[in-house]
Amino acid sequence: MRKIDQLFAEYAESHQNQTNKLIHWICVPLIFFTIVGFISLIPAPHFCASYYGCISIASIVALVLVSIFYFSLSWRISIIMLFIMFLMEHLAYAINIHFNSNSWIVFLSIFVITWIFQFVGHKIEGKKPSFLKDLQFLLIGPIWLLHFVLKKLGIKY
Structure with missing residues (x-):
């Protein structure tokens, strides 16, 4: 069994309940986005493109760094996630421009609310979140979804 399949199987063990799954479909992408947003706030030189x-x-x-991790699991998922991360970065940039110095409040609000829902989902599930056992599962959640x-579209990962 490939490493990615093992990770997905292990992640799936604590994500069997339909309510918890639904919560994850909404919250995991939002949490991932807020992390992208927080990173976009780090003072550093910028490259700009039309x-x-x-x-x-x-x-x-x-x-x-995230793409290297994903590439070690699946080159297809790595490419798709790189595209998704660039889209998220673009949205984070738009939020940063619109809200100026208050954009961190937007990211923090989304982050806190979605984590509350995540823990509620795991309470319903009756199992602890996977990342409490292994931090790499914080990066597995988005690609598990x-x-x-990809399976629905008939694309091998």
């Missing part, structure tokens, strides 16, 4: 906006060196470094989409 029609995209600006991206900081801190964000680029984070995207590269993505793998369902």
Whole structure:
């Protein structure tokens, strides 16, 4: 069994309840987005591109490191997640421009609310979140959801 399949199987053990799954479908992408948003606030030089906006060196470094981890599991998932992360970065940039120095409040509010829902989901499930056993599961959650989409589309991951 491939490492990614083992990680998905282990992650799935604590995500069997339909309510918990629904909560994860909403909250995991939002939590991932808020992390991208927080990283975008790190003071660092930025690169700007027409029609995209600006991206900081801190964000680029984070995207590269996460992509390397994902690439070690699946090159297809890595490419798709890189695209998703760039979209999230673009949205985070728009929020940073719109809310100026208060954008951190937007990211923090979403982060706290979604984590509350995540823990409620796990309370309903009756199992602890996977990341409490192994921190890498914080990065597995988003691709666990993505793998369902890819399966539905008939795309091997």
